[in-house]
Amino acid sequence: MADQFVTVAKAADVPVGAARVVEVRGQRLALCNVNGTIYVIDDTCTHDDGPLGEGAIDGFAIECPRHGARFDVRTGAVLRMPAAYPIRSYPTRIVNGDVQINLPAGVS
Ligand code: FES
Secondary structure, eight states: OOOEEEEEEGGGGGGGEEEEEEEEETEEEEEEEEEEEEEEEHHHHTOOOGGGSSOOEEEEEEEETTTTEEEETOOOOOTTTTTTOOOOOOOOETTTEEEEEEEEETTT
């Protein structure tokens, strides 16, 4: 199956400076609103499966509430240990107030 954009939430449901978690096709995603731009990453921390969507947002970073690893919400890159591996980030767009992400082929 080719990549495709799917609606995952209403943009208005993701307050500025906060994260919201949704489940799409069995995948838990964290929607992060930084100054009005929504970025979408996997909710599950690569260190020990912590719930990133429950973490605090600081600039473009989100901090895992379990052991304090930080990730860049724009790219999924690790900004601070103890995580060693990036999380997945998703191409995101807003269409008529809906948050849509491009799910890679193979995510079902
Ligand atoms: S589970 Fe996220 S830092 Fe350990």
